[in-house]
Amino acid sequence: MELEERARDTGDNCIACTSCVAVCPITKANRNYIGPKLVGPAHNRMHFSDEADYEESLKLCSNCKNCDITCPNGVSVATLNMLERAKYYKQHPEAHTQVDQMLSHGFDMADMLNKLPLGKTLANLGMGIGKAFGVLDMMGLAGKRDMPAYADTYFRDLFPTIKQPKSDKKVLFFPGCYIDTNDPEVGVAFVEVMNANGYEVIMDSRFVCCGSPLVVGGYLDEARSHADINVAVINEYAGKGIPVVACCTSCSLMLKAEYTELFAQSEMQQAGKNVYDSFEFLAILAEKGQLKQAKSSDKTKMIYHAPCHLRAQGLGLPALDILTAAGIDIVNADAGCCGMSGSYGFRKENYETSMKVGENLFNTIKESGASKVVCDCGTCREQIKHGATKNVCHPMQILAQAYKG
């Protein structure tokens, strides 16, 4: 059911204070972007004049949500941008390029490769060769980057082989595309940590990609169908008292809040209440005194990068708190956006902007003297690997290790 309070109407709360323009990392890095205030709230309000009216630089917004974080009046600036972008592609479907199609539908490719014998191995090899010969560049991808390699075994196939103690306390894991197909070790670590806390992890194969890459690519109708599928599953489990937990902060933001912002449906709002970011869930356990205390013997100096999509959730930095409490030597980088923003930095035309945005973080990491970077977001980790150091992992992996002593 359509909600009365809709994020798309929050443009009217904008007092044009320019705070969002002042903190927008893209505005700072790229002079062609006219800024969030103008393409989101301002343009959104002008739209009654001409449906086809479009601000060209809107495609430069990365949906990182620093505008939302900085807005004093609760304007969903980034979501307004995404709705504007979707409106444009509705009017101009021909404007979608092959690379838009590919980056927004990575899950299709990943599924297909999983069905082919040696599919993933050959794809990884192909991406390496493609990079070397400039093919990625020709396709419109950032040829200077490595594309994230596919895992030999996806988490969906790995999960059934993990032996878990049975428990009445269950959580439904939403792995998200990156952990499922590129970084399944994070999922394994999650199961270990939940088991150590007396929870049994379950999966549901009906889940589909959260839709974040579809939204930024301007495929809003498809994103809506993904939302409907996921929301139905989440609400079914809510009925059984089983919470849904995600380790990827962009997935958790999408399931918790962005569906409702984009589509304003009451069942989405209801579903959001049954979704937790993984360390948010652990922090709630800790608050109730139910979190198993870890005592780490790891003396590695670490630095934590907080993904923007976690910061936007308004719950602090629970992974940093929990790892610190476990005795890990870890500091907060506090160096702003990494510049990757999901698929954004993988586009050739965004590469330079993306790297410029990340510069402060790269320097902070390099100057910190830390030998390991910890971050909850998969594509942030890809960016850090490319710009600073290869030694990057998800905080869940550190906690799982700490539990082992």
Added chain:
Amino acid sequence: MSKSDVVVIGNGLAGLVSALVSADQGKKVTLLSYGAGTFPLNSGLIDVLGYDDAGKTVKNPIEAIASVADGHPYKKIGVDTVKEALDYFKDIVKSEGMPYVGSADQQQWVVTGVGTMKPTCLVPESMQGNKCFNAGEVVLVGIKYLKDYYVEMVKENLAEILGKDKKYSVVEVDTKLQGGRDLTTRDVAVWMDTEAGYNDFVAQLKAQAGSGKVFVVPQVLGTKTNVVYSKIVKDLGCDVVETTCMPPSINGLRLRDVLLSALKKRGIRVIENAKAEDAEFSANRAVSIKAGGETRLQTYEADKFILATGGFYSGGITMRDFGEGKEGVFGCDVVTDCEEATWANKQLFSDKKQGFALAGVKTYDDLRAIRAGGIIENLYVVGRNLTGYDFCFEHSGNGVALASAFKAAKA
């Protein structure tokens, strides 16, 4: 969430200073932020009291605040605390590499972005408009394509104020910045952060430099602290003065950065994008507040709470019907005894205050909040949440924010 000694709600100047002073008292502090405070709109100058009730310029701010009307925040804060707070502020910004000049008993003058001059109490080194008074020649620097800065107008206005006995000249700098949007002060400040941009800027001014001259420039001397300022006065061999500017205010953002850096050094926990929605009480004490994102709220317990959520602009005070102002977190009593007829003064630049500007939370003299006619023993109210002053009319915004924060945190 582990309990804090102090929870500060709001991250404008009052909120950040409350958190810093509390931490310096050895307290474990959590700061809840929702939005960037007023900094992108804030000059970052510390105005203590620019004009009295009659609209006359105040010469000695600390002397003048002794005689403000009853009910004014300064009456509650006290002259000595205001002085201490100003000293504290100067120490903090100096230790963060962005020293301010000025003292409580003498007004400083700042050149505005339209070429008028305004009184303030503490200014960053880069904005000392006083330096124009003794200069023989004022060189006004315009920047090609810069939005909202009309150098000829600045020149005319300034010449009228400073007198015809000085020489005035204009030089235009071309940044050669390419790109599809208007040039803002921030774009130029970012350019000045780069070595190439800085060198180009200096090269274009060098021929005009000389002793007895002062350059008046829009607010473009870099995005961080006063590093560019310190360098450029040496390289040009004469004084340089930045004006105030249209949003986003570079100096407001510089100040925000240095205060956040000071917070970080003190290990203060900052929870971003967490809107405070509700509080729990036990008798006449606040026990905890609930704050968070759209989906879920977290509970933050503390022994002491400092409310710094701002006035109408920041949503700290709201009002649906005349006379029915609300403070949304604790439900404190709000003074909004303005009626529809007296709510606004339509003559924006007249010598009368705005009725709505006086709205705010009722407090005792020690800044503790009043709720349902009684005290909340461990809730202190600071900054624009307070009733009884029109910061815009009297030019006292950051002064009240700073001094009330200092008092509340020390209590």
